Amino acid sequence: MFSLNSNYLKLKAGYLFPEIARRVQEFITTNPSQADHLIRCGIGDVTEPLPLAVREAMHVAVDEMGSRSTFRGYGPEQGYDFLRRAIQQSEYAARGIPIAEDEIFISDGSKCDGGNILDILGAHPSVALMDPVYPVYVDTNVMAGHTGNAREDGSYEGIVYLECTPENHFIPSLPQRRVDLIYLCYPNNPTGAVASHQALRAWVQYAREHQALLLFDAAYEAYIQDKTLPHSIYEIPGARQCAIEFRSFSKKAGFTGVRCAFTIIPKELLALSATGEKKPLHALWHRRFTTKFNGVSYITQRGAAAIYTPEGAAQVQALLDHYIGNAAILREAVIAAGLTVYGGVHAPYLWVKSPQGETSWQTFDRFLHDYRIVITPGSGFGRAGEGYFRISAFNSRENILEVVKRLSSC
């Protein structure tokens, strides 16, 4: 009989967000009158309108599809030149980072890219992940057969977990044993930590010395406030030889429901073939795109390109200011409530210590029942997240002020 990919059966059933949804639903069923009073600071989804420039560009693109002469069918799988060029100029050239247009691959999401990237890599790599971590990085490696079985605490055999704690400012130590793949995410989800040039230099140096690959998730780079901090791994000399970078419009410009992201694969980035030759990954990713993908909607790409116009950029900045403003308000309130908080300065997430003796899920339940606020339990992001919770700043100002009010009433 034909078989299934049994690696999937190793996955723990309870992905974090479905479990949150289940508990919230249970609460609403028991307390129907409270349903309208719930404030969701759990899942990191944007809430504010899509920038006007983006909507206008999409309207124009929809109309273009209505006329034979401007209709667009299949586009280039890797993305239209107009968008790749805008990204190259605004995100890289403007910061003095040498990335070529054809090293930018436009996709429908960083989640997709982060999973699909394993397609072009060899079987059975050793993998290091930050702990706590965005669960998708763990799960896609489980599905690809890169791990052993799940342990009781939700971690997987075979993965090297790099603990991120207040003591190391959520920048993990270098791995004790050599690994092939290292996932880094800065500004970090869930801890809200940000990495300095110096911190990233250490990782680039490690990767080059140990011939490892850095998978650098910069989905939240737009939230960096300090102009001296790096937005891209390629601001670090040598990174072009050892790093892939993931970027997304989801959190930068409110695209979670619109779907557009991009991944950078520098042409100097080489990996070992089965016959021992070093070959560029760029050609493989290009081949994957042309064979297993058909490009992002033309209409979506026109919308994404609009954020690089002067009007679009101003509207995006206003959106970012709104969310980072929320984060600042939340920080003060959480501190005033006597809790210890990290992040929320260069990231839309606050990482908060649960009160002494309380587990993450206990805090979750207490916040749900006492404050009618949905948070994300830190343990859902890994073992090292136990005893913490994440508050998302993605919300209306009104809701954030209401959260402040409820927290101050405790």
Added chain:
Amino acid sequence: MFSLNSNYLKLKAGYLFPEIARRVQEFITTNPSQADHLIRCGIGDVTEPLPLAVREAMHVAVDEMGSRSTFRGYGPEQGYDFLRRAIQQSEYAARGIPIAEDEIFISDGSKCDGGNILDILGAHPSVALMDPVYPVYVDTNVMAGHTGNAREDGSYEGIVYLECTPENHFIPSLPQRRVDLIYLCYPNNPTGAVASHQALRAWVQYAREHQALLLFDAAYEAYIQDKTLPHSIYEIPGARQCAIEFRSFSKKAGFTGVRCAFTIIPKELLALSATGEKKPLHALWHRRFTTKFNGVSYITQRGAAAIYTPEGAAQVQALLDHYIGNAAILREAVIAAGLTVYGGVHAPYLWVKSPQGETSWQTFDRFLHDYRIVITPGSGFGRAGEGYFRISAFNSRENILEVVKRLSSC
């Protein structure tokens, strides 16, 4: 050092359509005055405007993104209920086919689904493909390590090729040896052949007897003219236990640049785990969607749902009538030119025999130079395609009439 997926290195460099593009470019460079006179009947891309109902629905959806109260962020990864329901009712229930809404997974393309489906299947399956075949099915199996090396003629060791010829009406014989996966495509790309209930019944019976999986590509089902022919593999009793179906809005409603498709995984479809248990593939595909995908753009899904409104359906039918009308005109012209033609009745493709003694690429070059018409050489679809070429009916009526004129002048 970290390694790459060396299976990619087995792929033949020249994917069909880039090679066509190269020869066309060379022709234009040599004959710049002819550039404007070229008629492209090569790549199967739609040319006519997106239906008005689709555009109107997308405009509304774009505007919804502009208001906090109607803004949509992350949607359900498997697709919005409004679209799954519309598909369930119009494509399946209306034809008496028992498919549940949650067996329908909305994606950004059949090309993506056709490649990604291998993710949830076991390693090293034996694979049977029709020959000629849509190249993506071959290449994704090469990339997944399901084949040996490429042979001189472009075929791969380890794949079972099922020859489709005029003698068998382009419905291949059952495989001589047992296989795990069988790719079928009806109406067929590239031959334009269509399968009867009887033909599909034989395949379903084979798959059930041999515990094989049918991967049924029905991207062109909307072109079927004869009301007695099956549109879905699930019109065949027993198919729910042995088949996955791929559908697309690309050719049905002009969505090649908009990107929306869907895949059906019935809940009764079981596959063998490493420990010898039979488990449903539905749960694995669901897990893949939630972990490696974030859903199709809300705006796109609203556009897709509009084709199931009365106005949308009428506009889609007009589009289909236009293309199938083109195919009928082309058929007559090709026959009048003394060539033998197949397909073009229930499919937007004509499969034409090259004149005696001419290879597919020789015909391609002759059509390019003598008629300034771009066709697709049949050998690009596999060994059994040698000596044939494909003409696509995706064009304006004006261009099709010009093709007729040029062919009649020979």
